[in-house]
Structures are given as structure tokens and as C-alpha cells.
Amino acid sequence: MIFEQIPVGQMQNFSYLIGDENSKEGAVVDPAWENSKILDIAKKHDLNIKFILITHSHYDHIDGVKSLVDATDATVYVHKDDMVEIKNRGIDKIKTIDENDEINIGKIKIKVLHTPGHSPGSVCYLFNNKIITGDMLFVEAIGRVDLPGGDIEKMFNSLQKLKKLDDNIEVYPGHDYGSIKHSTIAHEKENNPYMRASKEEFFRIR
DSSP, X not given: OEEEEEEEXXXXXXXXXXXXXXXXXXXXXXXXSOHHHHHHHHHHTTOEXXXXXXXXXXXXXXXXXXXXXXXXXXXXXXEGGGHHHHHTXXXXXXXXXXXXXXXXXXXXXXXXXXXXXXXXXXEEEEETTEXXXXXXXEXXXXXXXXXXXXXXXXXXXXXXXXXXXXXTOEEEESBOOSSSSOEEHHHHHHHOHHHHOOHHXXXXXX
16 A cells, blocks of 8 residues: 655644555545645655545635546545535535545545544544544544534544544544554544543543
């Protein structure tokens, strides 16, 4: 498997490149800025970008989607509850996703986890002992719940879902906001106050 965490833009965002070495099929997660940088890395690996995966549809994660679709003719995968913002950008090649859906990139199987809280349609992508969490879970922190569509109770419930995953799964967030660029579920359970909190504590500290 080809996998790269790519820093982009002025808000410490991460985009991600996922590729199957045999089929040369590739996916980009959350293209917001610096598409030329992403495409150069894909070209280095000889990947054909056929999938664009969206963790949620806030502007700092989707501003580059239309130009990347135009450059690659890829299909955009987004949760049905966050689809409107993608359609509003003049994109027609959209496939809606939901809990437990599977996206196949060559032989790489990516499982969709619906994790609302930061936005109604926030999702995480689980594959090959890695999870891309967008703005739902950061290293040692979580995303905001005070933006339109945010929901503190849904965020708490989504965190409980992630806590049930294997401790050794690697966590790849949507922003470089933590002490390290990526971590593990075990690290977050031990070091992230929001992952450690009871429901009562969570509502108080959040």
C-alpha cells in the first residue's frame, strides 16, 4: 500500500494519499489546498486518482475538490448529510456513503465510520490498521462542536465508538494540532482528555 500524510495550506491541514501498488488506483482524502503538490506525489507513485474521500464538508477540507475532480475525473465520496456543500460547488460525480460502507481502492478495503459531532456528516476512514479522523479526533484533542451542525452529545458518542477500536490502530487527523503528527488509539485513550472523560466530565470540559 502507498500512504502519505501531506501537509497543505495555511491552517495546518493534512490531506492524504492512499494507493494500491498493483492496480495503481489512488485516492485523495480532503483536498483543500495545494493540489499540485498532491498530484506531484501521486505522479511519483504512478497513481491514477479515481477517488476523492471527504471526512466532512467544511471549506478548509473541500476547497480543492472541484479543481481536483476537473484534473482527474475522480468520483467524490461524502456522507449523505454533508453532500449539499459538495453539490453546491458544481460537482456531479458524487457517491454518498454511510456507516459500514466499504470503498475498494484496488485491493485496499476502506471501511466508513459515521462519526457526527463536528458536522452532521463527519466520517472516519478505517483501513490497514490506520484511521483517518478528519476534524472529529485530533492528536490529544477533538474538533469544535460550536460550528453550524455541531453537536456535543453526538461528538461524545462518536468518541465512544472510536474507543472500542484496537489500541494499535494508527490515528491520522485532519490538522497538525498535536504534539506529534499522528498517534494511536491507545495514545489517545491515555493522553486525550476528551477520550478519557466520562459523559458528565466531557460536557463540562468541552
